[in-house]
Amino acid sequence: MDKEKLYEVKNKYSDVTINRTEEEIDRMAREILETLNLNQKLGQMYQMVEGANPFGSKLVDRKLEKSIVNGDTGVILGTVDWEKALRFQQLAVEQSASGIPLLFNADIIHGCDTIYPIPLGFACSFDMEAVEKAARMAAVEATAIGVHWNNSPMIDVSRDPRWGRCTEGVGEDPYLGAQLAKAQIKGYQSYEHGANHYMMACAKHFVAYGAPEGGRDYNTVNISERELYEVYLPPFEAAVRESVDSIMPAFSTYNNIPVTAHKGLLQTLLREKLNFDGILISDYTAVAELINHGVAANEKEAAQLSLEAGLDVEMVSDCILEYGRELVSHGEISMERIDASVMRLLKAKIKLGLFDNPYRYINPAEYEKVTLSPQHKGIARDLARKSMVLLKNENHVLPLSEQQSAIALIGPFAKEKEIEGAWAFVKQRESMVSLSEGLLNRGVDTVFNEAVGCDLKETDEVKIKAMIDQAVLAAKQSDVVLLAIGEPQQMSGEAKSYGKIDLHSSQKRLTEELLKTGKPIVVILFNGRPVLLDWYQQHVQAILEVWFPGTEGGNGIADVLYGDYNPSGKLAMSFPYCEGQIPVHYRQLKTGRPLEENPEDPYRSKYEDIPNEPLYPFGFGLSYTHFEYSKVTLSKDSKKPGESIRASVMLTNSGSYQGTEVVQLYIRDIHAYGVSRPVKELKGFQKVSLKPGETQQVHFDITDDMLDYYSVQLKKILEPGQFEIFIGASSNTTNSKVFILNDPK
Numbered sequence: 001m002d003k004e005k006l007y008e009v010k011n012k013y014s015d016v017t018i019n020r021t022e023e024e025i026d027r028m029a030r031e032i033l034e035t036l037n038l039n040q041k042l043g044q045m046y047q048m049v050e051g052a053n054p055f056g057s058k059l060v061d062r063k064l065e066k067s068i069v070n071g072d073t074g075v076i077l078g079t080v081d082w083e084k085a086l087r088f089q090q091l092a093v094e095q096s097a098s099g100i101p102l103l104f105n106a107d108i109i110h111g112c113d114t115i116y117p118i119p120l121g122f123a124c125s126f127d128m129e130a131v132e133k134a135a136r137m138a139a140v141e142a143t144a145i146g147v148h149w150n151n152s153p154m155i156d157v158s159r160d161p162r163w164g165r166c167t168e169g170v171g172e173d174p175y176l177g178a179q180l181a182k183a184q185i186k187g188y189q190s191y192e193h194g195a196n197h198y199m200m201a202c203a204k205h206f207v208a209y210g211a212p213e214g215g216r217d218y219n220t221v222n223i224s225e226r227e228l229y230e231v232y233l234p235p236f237e238a239a240v241r242e243s244v245d246s247i248m249p250a251f252s253t254y255n256n257i258p259v260t261a262h263k264g265l266l267q268t269l270l271r272e273k274l275n276f277d278g279i280l281i282s283d284y285t286a287v288a289e290l291i292n293h294g295v296a297a298n299e300k301e302a303a304q305l306s307l308e309a310g311l312d313v314e315m316v317s318d319c320i321l322e323y324g325r326e327l328v329s330h331g332e333i334s335m336e337r338i339d340a341s342v343m344r345l346l347k348a349k350i351k352l353g354l355f356d357n358p359y360r361y362i363n364p365a366e367y368e369k370v371t372l373s374p375q376h377k378g379i380a381r382d383l384a385r386k387s388m389v390l391l392k393n394e395n396h397v398l399p400l401s402e403q404q405s406a407i408a409l410i411g412p413f414a415k416e417k418e419i420e421g422a423w424a425f426v427k428q429r430e431s432m433v434s435l436s437e438g439l440l441n442r443g444v445d446t447v448f449n450e451a452v453g454c455d456l457k458e459t460d461e462v463k464i465k466a467m468i469d470q471a472v473l474a475a476k477q478s479d480v481v482l483l484a485i486g487e488p489q490q491m492s493g494e495a496k497s498y499g500k501i502d503l504h505s506s507q508k509r510l511t512e513e514l515l516k517t518g519k520p521i522v523v524i525l526f527n528g529r530p531v532l533l534d535w536y537q538q539h540v541q542a543i544l545e546v547w548f549p550g551t552e553g554g555n556g557i558a559d560v561l562y563g564d565y566n567p568s569g570k571l572a573m574s575f576p577y578c579e580g581q582i583p584v585h586y587r588q589l590k591t592g593r594p595l596e597e598n599p600e601d602p603y604r605s606k607y608e609d610i611p612n613e614p615l616y617p618f619g620f621g622l623s624y625t626h627f628e629y630s631k632v633t634l635s636k637d638s639k640k641p642g643e644s645i646r647a648s649v650m651l652t653n654s655g656s657y658q659g660t661e662v663v664q665l666y667i668r669d670i671h672a673y674g675v676s677r678p679v680k681e682l683k684g685f686q687k688v689s690l691k692p693g694e695t696q697q698v699h700f701d702i703t704d705d706m707l708d709y710y711s712v713q714l715k716k717i718l719e720p721g722q723f724e725i726f727i728g729a730s731s732n733t734t735n736s737k738v739f740i741l742n743d744p745k
């Protein structure tokens with residue numbers, strides 16, 4: 001390739017600051033494209049992974065640095081080290097024939113070095129400002145070491161806690177999922193800290209990856225088109241509206257077609273209907289896996305199918321790199337099709353300013369300044385506290401008093417520092433604050449009687465008994481027991497599906513012995529997914545859900561336990577009573593035989609052996625104070641399309657602690673011609689902070705976009721009729737009022 005030509009092109013623009021117009025970016029990309037041959041174009045479309053040897057359907061035996069110099073790759077996955085990024089970029093810019101800079105892409109799912117709670121945890125904060133702030137912090141740290149492109153946000157809705165990846169998603173609700181998508185993309189794709197901290201986002205995994213049959217990761221997804229549109233698509237629609245730079249198709253199938261090769265979803269729906277024009281990057285070896293899916297006979301067909309569906313970048317497997325040339329020369333794939341993908345990649349690199357300065361994102365001095373800074377730790381601690389959910393608090397055993405003379409700190413998670421959760425890569429383990437350290441950091445005079453109490457791996461009965469005895473002794477010497485239990489963080493995340501989601505039995509045995517002491521027990525729960533808590537709900541005095549809270553976890557938990565922060569979290573995902581209820585969620589249809597209509601009638605939609613309701617529903621979470629809701633009032637009893645109605649409640653803090661309530665708005669379309677609608681749908685929420693005794697009016701303006709629905713023909717329509725407005729503290733609120741949407745005539 002004529003490199004002089006390329007530099008001529010670049011020099012022509014090098015004096016232009018990087019805030020080029022779309023036309024200038026397009027023209028520059030076009031000129032660079034014209035200097036490339038087909039091999040170089042295909043190289044731009046191939047993402048190699050730094051570090052681990054690729055796995056999947058075929059071991060790709062390529063040497064990374066040689067491939068960079070050959071121009072066989074344009075994007076590197078997993079480089080989160082500025083020295084490596086510098087070396088690889090120099091190879092690309094100074095030694096490859098094309099001289100085109102690399103993009104560095106990584107999974108910064110909930111923090112780079114300063115880790116904030118797992119996404120299912122921060123979803124419970126219902127605090128989009130705090131989420132956006134944390135995402136921006138992650139972008140500042142990651143971009144300082146050269147990361148241009150983040151494989152986040154993961155915005156898969158899921159109603160199935162057997163699926164280990166619910167830990168990194170948005171929970172069960174499409175509306176909350178859409179808000180979380182928006183907040184994270186705004187956080188990443190921001191120039192607030194300057195152009196060098198703008199980090200491309202990637203909304204994943206398009207689409208309905210969170211609904212695998214049996215909750216088994218990578219398994220078949222069998223949902224209706226209606227469910228696709230109503231439940232799983234909204235977060236991605238929000239991501240496209242927020243101009244997300246890229247989207248990653250899911251490993252899974254939809255209508256038995258792997259999404260990686262699904263023209264209907266990727267072209268017709270995403271590109272044409274939703275007008276997405278960002279980059280489509282496959283998931284890890286997902287193109288080659290089309291062979292396992294049985295839709296491609298070989299890698300050439302896999303390459304063809306994924307190109308025809310619109311894929312721009314292949315991650316790790318190299319079907320397109322290997323067979324793209326043959327497909328084009330045989331006319332099976334057009335050069336225009338290849339050029340369309342390469343243009344997207346070149347425009348992304350131009351937009352990031354990499355042709356002005358390929359090394360602009362490599363700032364070791366900046367990195368040293370920002371990583372794990374007090375300000376960043378403060379952001380992580382704040383979001384950790386806001387993510388915690390108080391599930392039970394009998395006899396106000398919480399908050400703790402600093403005057404308590406002795407507290408027993410028991411359980412395998414009391415001193416645990418591996419509390420970052422899935423998809424977080426901790427470089428300095430000592431930076432993680434355990435629960436024990438968080439309590440000690442408060443510097444209270446209280447004596448903490450510590451005992452591990454149980455070890456999830458221990459099988460020696462003598463040792464087990466000795467640990468329990470030690471814990472019982474600690475409890476007897478204390479006023480209250482803090483019992484830190486849960487599931488190891490390795491039990492949730494990718495490829496971590498479980499048919500059983502109860503906690504390890506050793507923890508229940510320990511709890512049974514501690515109960516005999518008569519001391520109040522506060523369970524502090526470390527987990528990555530909803531787990532079975534029915535037995536604990538019945539037996540212990542308090543349960544605080546802390547998820548995997550990240551770097552500042554111990555400090556955040558201590559803040560909540562002592563009431564410095566009155567817990568305000570609300571569950572983003574229901575906790576089932578047992579696995580038999582799964583999939584479990586609040587957004588149910590009424591059915592033709594609703595149990596609540598006539599509970600005595602045997603012919604009703606119910607179980608014979610368990611309740612219909614989950615143990616804890618979506619939107620549930622307690623506070624140290626008490627919030628009272630007035631009845632819902634409406635500014636009028638009916639409206640015409642185009643008008644709005646104001647729905648209000650008076651919210652009073654009738655307790656004795658300052659607190660924040662997540663006031664939730666749900667709407668029910670009581671009758672839709674021919675289509676059964678959910679008994680409730682979340683359509684809004686507001687966080688309201690009140691001092692003891694304070695009352696505030698909280699209102700929501702009900703607009704048409706909250707009332708329309710997909711008709712029998714799956715067309716969005718607004719239909720006159722009755723709508724029920726709920727405003728309350730959880731999805732099981734009955735506080736409602738009905739209004740009429742009139743016919744426009």
Ligand code: GLC
Nearest residue numbers: 077107151204205283284494
């Ligand atoms: C993984 C995940 C995806 C991640 C990618 C790169 O298999 O499915 O979420 O972004 O590979 O690490």
